[in-house]
Amino acid sequence: MVIAVLRSEGRRFGLVVDRVINTEEIVVKAVGGQMKAIGLYSGATVLGDGTVALILDVQALARRALRAETNERQDSQKAAAHAAAASETERQRMLLAAIGGGRRVAIPLDTVTRLEQVRTESVEKVGNREVVQYRGAILPIVRLDRHLGAYGETDREVLEVIVYADHGRSVAIVVEEILDIVDGEAAVRSDIDDLGLLGSAVLGDKVTELLDVRAAILAADPQFYSGHPTALHSSSTPTGVSDSLLEV
Amino acid sequence: MTAPSLTSTAPATSGQLATFRLDGDLYGIEVEHVQEVLRSQQLTRVPLAPTAVAGLINLRGQVVTAIELRERLGRPPRPEGTDPVVIVVRLHGEAVSMLVDSIADVVDVQAGDFEAPPDTLEGPARELIRGAYKLHGQLLLALDVQKAVSA
Numbered sequence: 001m002v003i004a005v006l007r008s009e010g011r012r013f014g015l016v017v018d019r020v021i022n023t024e025e026i027v028v029k030a031v032g033g034q035m036k037a038i039g040l041y042s043g044a045t046v047l048g049d050g051t052v053a054l055i056l057d058v059q060a061l062a063r064r065a066l067r068a069e070t071n072e073r074q075d076s077q078k079a080a081a082h083a084a085a086a087s088e089t090e091r092q093r094m095l096l097a098a099i100g101g102g103r104r105v106a107i108p109l110d111t112v113t114r115l116e117q118v119r120t121e122s123v124e125k126v127g128n129r130e131v132v133q134y135r136g137a138i139l140p141i142v143r144l145d146r147h148l149g150a151y152g153e154t155d156r157e158v159l160e161v162i163v164y165a166d167h168g169r170s171v172a173i174v175v176e177e178i179l180d181i182v183d184g185e186a187a188v189r190s191d192i193d194d195l196g197l198l199g200s201a202v203l204g205d206k207v208t209e210l211l212d213v214r215a216a217i218l219a220a221d222p223q224f225y226s227g228h229p230t231a232l233h234s235s236s237t238p239t240g241v242s243d244s245l246l247e248v
Numbered sequence: 249m250t251a252p253s254l255t256s257t258a259p260a261t262s263g264q265l266a267t268f269r270l271d272g273d274l275y276g277i278e279v280e281h282v283q284e285v286l287r288s289q290q291l292t293r294v295p296l297a298p299t300a301v302a303g304l305i306n307l308r309g310q311v312v313t314a315i316e317l318r319e320r321l322g323r324p325p326r327p328e329g330t331d332p333v334v335i336v337v338r339l340h341g342e343a344v345s346m347l348v349d350s351i352a353d354v355v356d357v358q359a360g361d362f363e364a365p366p367d368t369l370e371g372p373a374r375e376l377i378r379g380a381y382k383l384h385g386q387l388l389l390a391l392d393v394q395k396a397v398s399a
Contacts, residue, residue: 031304031311032344034301034315035297035301035313038296044292044304044311046309046311050290054294
């Protein structure tokens with residue numbers, strides 16, 4: 001059995017395939033409305049021998065395959081904690097990342113747009129700010145270890161980057177390592193925090209710092225929210241993020 | 249006679265129909281929709297597609313969906329060993345293709361020969377057939393090509 005391991009929206013999953021034939025540079029061709037409606041294919045391409053190959057929409061595939069699993073868990077969860085169902089907020093998934101010095105930080109997955117790897121040598125400067133060229137734009141970088149006062153390794157060749165985008169602006173949050181994705185449901189929570197954090201919680205058996213995503217983004221791009229003042233207003237109190245995460 | 253209330257897409261119009269055979273019957277579509285007719289092509293199947301989607305074909309580098317018209321019209325599958333003919337139509341700028349049994353002539357039709365779909369027409373076909381033109385000795389079923397390819 002051959003399993004192709006894919007990563008989509010911060011989650012890894014395996015695709016059982018018969019056989020891997022080749023990797024190829026291809027040109028994506030548009031497909032008709034009937035094909036789009038299936039919701040599994042992002043397009044098609046014509047291979048060298050003239051045959052048509054389908055291109056899987058990995059994100060849609062992952063969502064379709066993993067949704068069933070999530071629903072099952074949510075159902076059992078609901079049955080167990082029916083009385084405590086005060087909040088109607090969906091359970092939030094958290095991305096766990098190491099930032100150096102043995103510290104772990106949790107970031108709400110819905111604020112994560114992409115996970116990328118960036119070569120350290122491609123990091124450039126704008127004044128004292130670090131930036132990287134990304135998809136035709138200049139992406140400001142915040143190194144989470146420095147932002148949160150941790151001591152990360154400094155001589156890494158490849159940076160693990162969490163890209164966050166909103167209203168057409170993006171920032172890159174550099175972490176030491178992407179560890180896991182967990183349900184943001186913490187049995188133990190605390191308001192013990194530190195600079196740049198919203199508190200802490202026990203996630204995956206370990207004390208994990210809850211990142212103040214807004215503060216981290218502003219550290220990378222002070223103008224990030226200024227384009228849309230409503231967002232500024234609604235999330236200006238840091239509790240806006242942590243409350244929805246930590247409902248128990 | 250043409251009723252004045254009918255729109256321009258109304259069935260009872262005169263003009264030219266490109267005709268083809270399917271499971272023994274004669275069908276026609278407006279000739280202006282037809283882009284080209286091809287011999288049987290290699291099909292790439294599409295898992296989880298509607299059953300009427302036979303697959304994708306490579307039309308000179310362009311990827312075109314192929315609709316199995318037998319399936320669409322609720323007819324039995326094409327007998328083993330017979331290859332379909334591919335009619336490529338262009339609708340709203342997008343090329344789509346239909347698999348039929350064989351291609352026939354381009355026929356001039358008169359609005360006066362048109363009749364609403366026969367009562368005997370049932371099942372999925374009724375939606376897709378605009379009506380029938382009485383030709384000498386046989387009926388030419390006018391296919392609503394737009395509906396036929398929106399599987």
